[in-house]
Amino acid sequence: MNHGRLYAILFFVSIGLGMVFPLQVSKKHGSIDAVSSSQIPKNKRREKSEKSSDFASSSDLARYLGDLNKIDGVEKALLQFSRFNASSSRVDRAMGTALIAQAAAQDPQKVFDYFKGDWRRIPQGAKETLFNVWVKLEPERAISEVSSQRNGAFKQEAEALLFTAFCEKAPSKALEIMNKSGASISNIANFTSLDPSYQIFFNMSITDRSKCLSSLDLISDPKMRENALQGMVRGIARTNILDSINFASSIQDKDMRKSLVGTAFQEGLSIDPEAAISLLKESGSYLKENERSEILKSNIGPLLAYKADENFDLVMSSVASAVDRQKVEEVMLNQLLASDPSMAYSKILKYHPEVLSEKEAIQGLSPELQALALQAKGASDPKSLVEWAQKNQGVVSNKILQQALAKAGRVDPQSILEFATQNIPGASQQNFAGDVLSQWFQDDPQKAALWTKEHLTSDSSLTETLAERTVSDFIRKSPETFLQSFSQEDYINAKNLQDFQIATLQWSLKDPAAAAAWADNLGAGQLHDAAIEQISKNWVEQDSMSASTWIKALPYGEARQVAIRNMVNYLEKVDPVAAADWQGELDSKPQKNQ
Template sequence: PGPAKQYLSRVLLEKLAETDLKSAFSYAEGLPKLRSRQQALVVVASTWARSDRLGAINWANSIANERFREEVMNSLITVIGASNPEAGLDLAEAEGLFNSQTWGWTYTEIFANFAAVDPQAAVDRAMTLTNVDQRFGALREIMQTWSRQDPQGALKWLETFQSGNKDQLVSTVFRNWAEKDFDSAFLYVTQISDIKTKNNLLYTLGEELAQEDPNAAIALANSMPDGLLRTQLLGDIVRGWIERSPEEALKYIEGLPAGIEKNKILNAVVGRLSYSDPWSAMELAEKIPNGIYRMAGEITGGLIRKEGSQVALDWIDTLPDGSAKWRALQSIGWQLARNDPEVSVAYVDKISPGTARDNFIRNIASSWAQQDAFAAADWLMTLADGKAKQDAFNSINWQMANQNPEMALEYAEAMGKGDTQNNLLQRIAQNMVESDISQAEEWFRQLPGGDLKDHAMQGIVNGMMRSDPYRAAVFISEQPAGDAQSRLAVSVAGQWAQDDPDAAAEWAGSFTGDVRKQAISSVVSHWSRQDPLAAGEWVYSLPHDDSRENALQNYVSSTTWQYPEYAAAYATAIEDEKTRHNSIKNVANNWLRSDPDGTAAWLKRTDLPEEGKKEILDRIAKQK
């Protein structure tokens, strides 16, 4: 199977890299598909980093493709950070990735490893992060680790921490502490004087205690003052309790005095109970104002699982037309089609036309198609044309193409022209490419010209772009000029630029006229976000024509927000005066936030009218 083969290939490549690095690189670089080649090179470099960190880093820095270089560097950071967290973070910072948009679980995992060795040093390093979300993610992982070793030490540090996320970090510490030593954690909480903090932590402890002793957790919740927090905790406790011991939980609920708190607890319980005992859930829901309305979907799902499709449908029939019935139909459609498609199809005629019926049809088709896409398609063909039929077909076209592409093509040819046929053709073509590119190209060549062939072209290109952007580019270049070729050229140029901007740029420049202008702009839009320096130099080197002017405008627009200093270098080269002046204003207004002096010096050298300059310079002066 695919995943097993990929795993085995990775293991073997790692072994080869450990013993013969040169041969491992030779193998990886010889792979024909770009993405497979890149993935193999990442494996080799990561293995290399375990024995020669500096050598692997130097190799990664030699990669010309900025996006791939960053991918390799992230992998090296992961490997290095696993054994030496501080070194991994140092590398991330040196490479400019420490606060970048590529931040993810890799770095938070490194901080967790760091905390296991030196939690104080780990939090000190985390506090240097300027991105608030990233800093919180790192601190959360540190607290997870620190609280298992020394919860009171973690809490002592949190006393000095001032942030809106502080309560979440404190809760993390107490949750871990309670798992290890509930009594000590509870004693600590009872000595807290701040009522809000105390109640929040009692809530955390109550959730932990409920897993072992619901009655004790109820007693703890009842010790809290009346309010939303106490009610939420009681609901959480009873919701878990009813799964483990429904009779005891229901007895507790029956003993509660009537009122808002009881209703809220019932709301929390009904949804959970619906899955195991829908009839009891129904009885409880009837005791809550609008309970059936709110819980109709959950109850219906439970009835299907416990009693079967027909019982669930009979119950839905007892509901009056309105929101409760709509919720029930939303819930039942996919389950009903999976278990009993014939019953679900027959029930469609009982539903009044409208959104509920349309959604029910789509849910039936999607679920049925998982077992037999063409049986679902045959049923859809019997329905009247309209949005419901089109949406349902769109939800199953990928399953039709996967299960039997030849039969799917017959369906597509039998359909009338329109979006439904177009979407199915695109999916069939994409599926063929993913199975056998050469066979897909041969099939495409035999198609008659026209809309059908144009939409098949879209699907083939979509499939090629996932594995071989160069082949997609060659394929498009071979097609006759026209709207379909133009549209796809622009799309492929932009997508290809994410992996190989130099190649994409050269290819985009090979076109003429409006296609060239749009394709170049598409490349610039993506390239400028990855490597603004290289993208800007390339745009500036273009021949002075409409394509260059359009590319300059696109480059400045794409870089103004994130890289205003680069945008400034090219905004003044825009030939259209009105566009140039507007671009200069936009660049200045963004740049002044980070470098007011640099902005002012640059602005004075531009040809922006004095009135416009004065307005921005006055703003800079006030900012100082």
């Protein structure tokens, strides 16, 4: 095997195994961009290598590469490919694609003929590999062979694959094909997400920028020209952000220029945020201040996803206008609140050091920043937010304060509820405290139950309406926890017998055996009898055999008689003979329970 062929095989093996990722999706165009690993930021390279380690171990790779070396000839390679292709293993399928690279390097025509016989069953990756190798080795023959096929879906897909391979491997040739084919190029959209002009000029700008610039005149269609320019701007940015920005800012059309400059910075911010932001600060000759802030706002996500601490400060230092800086800061703080509340709080204190210690400082902020500052404080330290709220009544609107307290309630609901019951009046208390309690029931029903129990059975400032709401939420979430959290005296004293019955109903529908075991331990009394009645009624309808064992073991008394009546009523509908036997049990005189 010669070195050139070996290189081709190893390259496509690496693609098949996911060891290198030379493709990047363009969000704007839905296209796939070729990128060398050296152009990927270090953090992204690390992420990709981590993903690839899940795909195939080094021992798998060594074993399969050893197998490849033993395969000689296209026919044997294709035979082995068919076996790999039938496997559900991702490693096997990837190695099948590697075999296609090997076979195509020897005779792409034979591989194409083999594919034609079973086209629908051939994986997309294997098809793409064939055409990538073919256009590298025999571009003219590949064109001739595909062109000679009969018109139809197969030919259209083959043309799309061939053209896509040219876009990546030989963009100049792809441009020539596109200009000759004219409208027929639109067929590609049926088989690939690539935009032809975008992809051609993206790759050409990386491999041959001067030819790329001279080839622009060949694109007359306005939409295709716009896509070509977008591809060029992104491609140039991969190697030199400043060149990309300069090229974008040289475009005469005002709207187009604005869009392309935004694209250049977007690409630059994803590759080298520090360099891109530095250039953005110097962009006054072709970007207005509000345009710079819009570019930053639209790219906050990727900026804060990596090195959030440093990039937050970079962005803040790059915006001169106080109004625009505030807008960008709001976007960044919102994102940090979701991912790292402590960092959000530290940034608030860094850029607004007196905001939570002096009334005038927080009142000087926009309502949005007021809300973010208090939310960050509450998420980081709920008790300190409560202390601030107690000392600063009326400094901010009730809406802003309650929003911050509600978010803090996810971290420390007890502190927030105690503040609410003492400081928030009337209906607002019911709504606010009810929301916090409902969320607490979702997060930690056991602790929520203990707090609820204390306030339902004492002279609390919580109203009866709020108590009813919280109990119903609790029952809906976890009826068994509700029932196990209260004593019989709690239900009777709080006049919650109806809640008890509803919870028993819910639990008996969910798990009648567990509910029955709990009821057996209640001891004689009103609640015990009510539980036995409710559980037996539901259980006999779900599983009469299991229910019958439990009912027969119940102590003689009114509760047992009620349970037997429930069994008789059910069996009369489905098994009258068995119902008669149970009726005899009901009519028999009470005896000592055995």
